[in-house]
Amino acid sequence: MIPKSLKFNNNLEIPIIGLGTFNSPPGQVTQAVKDAIDAGYRHIDCAWYYGNEAEVGEGISTKIKEGVVKREDLFITSKLWSNYHEKEKVVPMLKDSLKNLKLEYLDLYLIHWPFGFKEEAGPWPTEGGPDAYSETEITETWEGMEETYDLGLTRSIGVSNFNKTQIEKILGMARIKPVCNQVEVNPNFNNKKLIEYCKGKDIVVAGYCPLGRIDSYGKPRIPKPTILEPEVAEIGKKYNKTPAQVVLNYLITKLGVVVLPKSVTKSRIIENFDIFDFQLDKEDIEYIDSFHKNVRVCLAPYFGNHKDYPFHDEY
Template identity: 45%
Template sequence: MRLISVTIGILALIVCTTAKLAPTIRLSSGYDIPVIGLGTFESTAGDAEQAVKDAIDAGYRHIDTAFLYGNEVEVGNAIRAKIDEGVIKREDIFITTKLWSTFHEPEQVEKAFQRSFDNLNLGYIDLYLIHYPVSYRRVLQNIRLPSDDVNAFYVFPVDKDGKSQTTDVDYVDTWLAMEKLVQSGRVRSIGISNFNSVQTDRILSIATIKPVTNQIECHPNLNQRKLINFSGQRNITITAYSPLGRPHTQSGKKLAISDPKVLELAQKYRKTPAQVVLRYTLQNGAIIIPKSTNKNRIQENFNIFDFELSDTDMQIMHDLNNNYRLINFESDKDNKNYPFNIDF
């Protein structure tokens, strides 16, 4: 029985180490990033650890997390487990995490980064992003923790009327503090998330180290072609979060994944609607980070490199765009740094 179990273990290792990997692209910092990663937003701590292990076994070499998601420790645990198994080496995998909006003051950036660095416990972080350009007040939620503990504060502080408690910290000052993290050697690349074109150009106007990516909501209903083209001209990649959208919004409005035209294309290419949607966003010029904790869907989402949408079919997908945004942080719209008040 022991011989059988050992043999099975060896076979499993062979399968893992021979998994087909995704293509990579070169960032402006000189490092390569796989064009598909596993998103972990709304993955609970328990689910996230297994999902990351399943993703690595399926061939993913790019994992996206954030302090906000509350699963950095589990993501780090999963990666170290796969390193210990010999499935990957640290340098084989690309890890992104993010600075949350309650820590935008320059003197808070390093403290928040250190917590994420310790949570992941991987020796270095590949990419660190300003998660969102609007800054929030730090409001204590846990008086048992010291006030210099990043976990002591509400991540979405609101007043008695339920309105966001934002501040006017300038993200430019935050960026300059981010640059110091690169100089420390603990993070290789830095970038932004949810920034519009004007905000991106403000960062570029003062940056010594330029952002390598802007992570934004991007899917066929919000295809972001203007921002993708704008960013490409500045050698900034676009990373698409929520690339599948959601099957139905709260209002019942259907997204592309359920559109009859997408269903027809799925039949034509002998793929699932999700695979067609992901392939579209990839060909549209974005890195994609679909989220799932289901092992089969994690594998399905990865299997998009054996077909290509024709120019005609890409146009069909382009035409599904209706600028419908799923995540809009609407309660922050009165803040001067709110990013979604302009076209792109």
């Protein structure tokens, strides 16, 4: 039986599939959100940095007004961007996301990246070097996150792209424990060691780029997405499922993570949600396991000299 949700350490539950909205164009993401809710999604993954939260909010509010869902039926995530890691900036940034999303509270608020930038440096200062970097400690940022929870602006708080050492740093001082770490998880980069570590700390892992990144395939360093492998298509035929459905089922059942596939195409949005009615055989799971190359799609190498860059550690 494939779970429909996972339980946080605060006893709230997160739906096992969420609609990713990164790089979803503002002109298309409203309809994608409406299509997803109609298809059964109750989890939408957003971020201030994506620049489309107002359009996401339009889709959410439309479906609430139509009576398709109530606010309490939905699970909405957003994330604090790296220019705003100082404690006093965290609450205002969450309020900005709430305003754009047309919501009174979030279900989950995450620190998007452990590394911080100066506010004036711009949101992705690849040319700025160390002069663009903030010295704010992630422990100070976490205190701001705890304040958002205290104020009732979010029901849960967590992190994203944090490694083991950085999570340990948060756990060592936290008044409120993180419930989730959102990181890259796909067959080419299964992140098993970090997933097992997080499970041991009762922290749920949510996986972004679960299908790889087809739009980046062919660029240097980007591995072939598993859904393009002929053998995975053959596995799909066995279950009358698509390669994407096979991979998403594998990630949930084998790795035990929440998956966040992104699409603005209605048929694919529906397809990605239709994964609960089959169970992969042991040999099929082992075969998909064999694709692990330990190669990330999302590496952010420009910031490798930042004191809080997360990917120098093994996990």
